[in-house]
Amino acid sequence: MADIDFATDLTNGFYVSITESPKLVSGNRALLNRFEITFMTTKRPYTFDGQTSVIDEYGGDAQRFISVPQVLVDTKSIAASISVAIDETVKSLKLSERVDTPNTERISSAELISIYFVGDMVTAKIQVIPVETEFYEALEFNLPITRGG
Numbered sequence: 001m002a003d004i005d006f007a008t009d010l011t012n013g014f015y016v017s018i019t020e021s022p023k024l025v026s027g028n029r030a031l032l033n034r035f036e037i038t039f040m041t042t043k044r045p046y047t048f049d050g051q052t053s054v055i056d057e058y059g060g061d062a063q064r065f066i067s068v069p070q071v072l073v074d075t076k077s078i079a080a081s082i083s084v085a086i087d088e089t090v091k092s093l094k095l096s097e098r099v100d101t102p103n104t105e106r107i108s109s110a111e112l113i114s115i116y117f118v119g120d121m122v123t124a125k126i127q128v129i130p131v132e133t134e135f136y137e138a139l140e141f142n143l144p145i146t147r148g149g
Contacts, residue, residue: 026102026104026105027102027104027105027134028104028105028130028133028134028135028139030105031104031105031106031107031128031130031139032128032139032141034093034105035089035093035107035110035126035128036141036143038058038059038060038089038092038093039060039062039085039086039089039143040059040060040062040063041058041059041060041061041092042059042061042063042064043055043056043057043058043059043061043064044056057092057095058092058095058096059088059089059092060085060086060088060089060092061085061088062082062085062089065081065082065084065085065088066078066081066082066085066122068081072122075115078115078122079112079115082112082115082124082126083111083112086110086111086112086126089110090107090109090110093107094107102132103130103131103132104130104131104132104133104134105130106130106131106132107128107129107130107131108129108130108131109129110126110127110128110129111126111127111129112124112125112126113125113126113127113140121144122144123142123143123144124142124143125140125141125142125143126140126141126142126143127139127140128140128141
């Protein structure tokens, strides 16, 4: 299943945009795209008939876990919050995978490798582990999480 590759912009919230020369991606790159979008997706409640509330459980809910003033002042709290959001992301991706999803686009697990600070930006180095890898290198990427301050 091919996806269109995208670029993310975190300067004013979380936005995804198609690049000037969009290309189709599949395999591990498509999995990384879906991981990043799912990680930043907020779980939302919906009300039907004005009474019945249902929570859409899809998403990593990173904003809810990380962007709390008490979390942002402590490195261990930031790491724990990012780890919870990673776990929620993996759970959401596994539940949403279709039967015909190739193994290179299926997620096995993910983990926080490290966090670091550049100015007021908190960045997480995350490793995504697919069911089947296409490369010998680890699938690691840096994901800007939030602006402090």
